[in-house]
Amino acid sequence: MKKAFTLIEMVIVLLIIGILMAATMRFWSNRIVDLKAQSIKEQFVGYYNDLYGQNMTSSFRNGQKYDTLTFVLMTGMYYKLDNVAIMNNTISNKLEIRNLRFLPEGTSFPGVNLSLVPYHLWCVITHGSATWNTLYFDLIIPENGKQYCFEISSQTCKLIEYRCDE
Numbered sequence: 001m002k003k004a005f006t007l008i009e010m011v012i013v014l015l016i017i018g019i020l021m022a023a024t025m026r027f028w029s030n031r032i033v034d035l036k037a038q039s040i041k042e043q044f045v046g047y048y049n050d051l052y053g054q055n056m057t058s059s060f061r062n063g064q065k066y067d068t069l070t071f072v073l074m075t076g077m078y079y080k081l082d083n084v085a086i087m088n089n090t091i092s093n094k095l096e097i098r099n100l101r102f103l104p105e106g107t108s109f110p111g112v113n114l115s116l117v118p119y120h121l122w123c124v125i126t127h128g129s130a131t132w133n134t135l136y137f138d139l140i141i142p143e144n145g146k147q148y149c150f151e152i153s154s155q156t157c158k159l160i161e162y163r164c165d166e
Contacts, residue, residue, distance in 0.1 A: 037146040040095050041139060048159045052116070059118035071114040073137060075100050096140045102132040112137075116157065123157035138164065 005013075051071065059065055075097055100109045102125075112135055115124040125132045132154065139148040149164040 033144045034146070037141040037144055040141055041146075041148050044095060044139060045159060045161070052157060052159075055116045055118055056121075057119075066118070069116040069118075071116060072111060073097055073100060073114070073135075074111040075108065096142055097137055098140050099136075099138045101136050102127075102134065104136055106136075114152065114157065121156055123152075123154055125152065125154045 051069075054061070055069055059067070061069065098108075100112050101107060102109075109127050111127070113124075113126045114135070115126070117123070125135045134154065135152045137150055139150060140146070141148075147164050149162050151160050151162060152158070153160070
């Protein structure tokens with residue numbers, strides 16, 4: 001007598017394979033969204049670091065000499081330099097700056113200026129006529145709600161990421 005799989009056994013095996021595939025696909029699709037968010041954040045950090053590095057090695061931008069480079073961070077928008085967007089639209093539409101503040105749990109402001117002086121490690125952080133030592137802000141990726149927290153100290157003007165729950 002020949003042994004063969006019954007129809008019920010085959011349906012059970014296919015059902016188990018389907019459940020495993022569905023669980024795996026959900027995990028990997030979430031992972032892909034997380035990787036996209038990480039990539040957008042890294043591009044933001046890369047643009048800032050490129051600008052900072054350029055300022056440390058030159059006092060020229062687009063063929064024009066400058067004494068101070070003003071960098072604007074605005075809530076709900078991407079950042080600008082001399083009123084020109086730094087990032088292209090495909091990236092800037094995928095992130096949002098929120099909660100610009102000068103204390104970790106302080107009041108939010110709509111916009112902040114960072115003034116970079118060529119060949120200097122420090123920068124001046126201002127809002128209106130007030131000068132601050134440290135700026136904190138959150139970078140949100142609207143597609144998945146991912147949040148990254150950053151600070152910029154006027155002593156080094158470096159962009160430092162920290163855990164948002166600290």
